Amino acid sequence: MSLKSRLQKLRQKFVENDIDAIFISQPENRYYLSGFDGSSGYLLITWQDTTLATDFRYTEQAKKQAPDYDIFQIRGDIAEWFPQLTGRSGLSKLGFEAGHMTFALHQKLTDALNRAKSKIKLIPLDRLVESLRVIKEPEEIESITKAVAISDAALEHIKSRIQTGMSEKEIAWEIERFMREQGSQAIPFDIIVASGSNSALPHARPSQRQIRTGEPVIIDIGARVDGYSSDLSRTICLGTGDDTFSRVYDTVLQAQLAAIAATRQGMTGEEADGLARKVIEQAGYGEAFGHSLGHGVGLAPHESPRLGSGSSEHLTDSMVFTIEPGIYLSDWGGVRIEDTVVMESGKTRVISKATK
Ligand code: ZN
Numbered sequence: 001m002s003l004k005s006r007l008q009k010l011r012q013k014f015v016e017n018d019i020d021a022i023f024i025s026q027p028e029n030r031y032y033l034s035g036f037d038g039s040s041g042y043l044l045i046t047w048q049d050t051t052l053a054t055d056f057r058y059t060e061q062a063k064k065q066a067p068d069y070d071i072f073q074i075r076g077d078i079a080e081w082f083p084q085l086t087g088r089s090g091l092s093k094l095g096f097e098a099g100h101m102t103f104a105l106h107q108k109l110t111d112a113l114n115r116a117k118s119k120i121k122l123i124p125l126d127r128l129v130e131s132l133r134v135i136k137e138p139e140e141i142e143s144i145t146k147a148v149a150i151s152d153a154a155l156e157h158i159k160s161r162i163q164t165g166m167s168e169k170e171i172a173w174e175i176e177r178f179m180r181e182q183g184s185q186a187i188p189f190d191i192i193v194a195s196g197s198n199s200a201l202p203h204a205r206p207s208q209r210q211i212r213t214g215e216p217v218i219i220d221i222g223a224r225v226d227g228y229s230s231d232l233s234r235t236i237c238l239g240t241g242d243d244t245f246s247r248v249y250d251t252v253l254q255a256q257l258a259a260i261a262a263t264r265q266g267m268t269g270e271e272a273d274g275l276a277r278k279v280i281e282q283a284g285y286g287e288a289f290g291h292s293l294g295h296g297v298g299l300a301p302h303e304s305p306r307l308g309s310g311s312s313e314h315l316t317d318s319m320v321f322t323i324e325p326g327i328y329l330s331d332w333g334g335v336r337i338e339d340t341v342v343m344e345s346g347k348t349r350v351i352s353k354a355t356k
Contacts, residue, residue, distance in 0.1 A: 002137060003068060006033055009132050011047060019095035019123050021046040023086070026100040028299040029129035031227060034066040043069070046089050053085055079108050083116035091120050098124035127304070134296060134304045135318045140228060141342055144297065144320055147230035148340050148351045150182045150223035155234055155354040164213050164238055168193040168206035175221055184223035188301040192220035192233075199235070199333040202291055202326060213239030216249075216333040218326075222301050229301040231322050232352050233338035245335075248285070248327050252335045253356060255279035255325040259293060260339070263323070265346035269293075269311025276325040285327045294322040297340055319343045320351075 010033065014020060024030050024043035031037050033045065034052055038061050041054035052069040054062050062071050074081045086094060096106070106122065113120050136144070154175050162171060172191040179187060194204035196215040204218075211217060220233040235252075237245055255276035263272045273293040280289045292308025297320050305313040305321060315321075324338030337356055341348040 002139075003033065003035060006132060007045065007050065010045065010129065013128055013131075014047065014095075017095060017123070017125060017128065019093045019125070021086075021089065021091045021093075022095040022125065022128070024097065024129065025105075026097050026129070028227075029097065029100075029133070032129060032133055032299060034069055036062050036066040036069075037227065038062065038065075044072075044085055044089075046091065049089060051085065053081070078105070079112040082109055082112050083118055086113075086120055087116065087118060093123050094120050095123045095125040095128070097129070099127055130304055133298055135316070136298065136320050136342070137318075140298065141318070141320065143226035143228040144230060144340065144342075145351055146225040147184065147223040147228055148232070149353075150179050150184050150225065151221050151230045151232040152352055152354045153182060154179045154221060154223070155219065155232060158219065159236065162211065162217075162236070162238065165210050167208045167210050168195055168198070169208060171211070171219070172206040175219070179221070179223045182223070184225065185227070186224065188222045188224045188229040189231075192218060194218045194334070196333055197331070199335075200328045200330050202328060202334065202336065211238060214241055214245075216241065216245055216335055218334060218336050220336065220338065227299050229297050229299075230340055230352070231297050231301055231324075231338060232340065232354060233324055233326075233336045234354055234356065235335040235337060244329070244332055247283075248329070248335045251280055251283040251285060252325050252327055252337050255289075256323055256337045256339070256356075259323050259325065260341060260348050260350060263315065263341075263343075263348050265316055265343060267315050269305050269307040269313045269315065270309050272307045272315060272323075273309060273311070276323070280325060280327060288327045288329055289325060290328065291326065294324050294338075296321045315343055317343050317346065323348070 038058035044051040050069045053072040172193045193206045195217045198204045199216045199218045222231045259276040294307040296303040326336030328334035339352040
């Protein structure tokens with residue numbers, strides 16, 4: 001992990017955001033900037049210093065995982081230690097993560113600073129660290145590739161086992177067990193196994209419903225390696241599907257392949273989304289593709305960039321994101337096909353290898 005260059009890039013953003021330090025509370029950002037993955041802790045990054053504030057339970061772990069950081073052991077309520085932590089370095093403009101810090105915590109910190117007669121002003125920041133995380137380093141792409149390989153293997157595994165009469169829950173558990181045994185950390189999001197009419201719900205929860213022949217089964221899974229996620233969806237059918245299945249499946253596949261082939265560096269998220277949406281609209285299913293084409297994947301299973309209408313984010317090299325069009329028909333079911341891709345030399349390279 002190239003922490004030094006990440007910190008350097010972060011500090012370059014201090015000037016344009018008019019801050020002289022940043023307080024990090026968001027867990028993935030904290031891990032990204034320090035390597036510390038304990039479940040509780042904060043970072044204070046100034047021009048000169050890096051401090052990791054955590055409690056007694058994690059101080060030893062913090063020293064090991066974040067050797068470049070000074071460890072500040074916190075005791076009691078944040079209102080007590082926050083003025084001490086921030087009062088040591090002569091700060092005046094302290095950025096905080098407005099998308100993560102709660103209103104209640106912000107009020108508490110403001111009160112605590114006032115009581116301590118601190119001159120520090122809290123400055124809200126909008127996804128500053130996230131804007132660094134969107135560009136993946138080679139090591140990050142390597143970790144994502146490992147996670148993708150596990151979800152690919154899990155999909156092949158379940159395809160060899162799945163039978164009519166198995167419940168969605170049984171299948172989801174078998175996939176989860178397999179991925180954990182193959183080296184996945186705790187899985188990044190709940191597995192979706194949605195069969196028959198349940199598959200018309202893009203984010204259905206696995207139920208006791210038993211799989212029947214001839215119906216669509218959407219399987220949406222992700223593994224996690226070194227903190228990094230994968231995200232993979234396939235739609236399968238035991239036996240032979242009806243005419244709707246082949247028509248809908250072909251349309252989704254053509255839309256997905258079109259987007260994979262034509263997404264280019266410099267396009268906005270909305271333009272990439274449009275590549276797949278056009279194919280689905282032309283087949284008459286425009287209304288049935290009710291979600292975005294894709295999203296970034298990294299330390300969070302859903303992060304920037306967003307590929308969807310209204311997204312003006314420009315796609316660039318070293319971004320990793322999903323391409324996952326779908327069609328959902330309420331009285332029938334749905335089909336979604338999703339791969340994780342990386343943008344390289346201005347084009348997409350598909351990381352996932354699971355058959356479609
Ligand atoms: Zn996804």
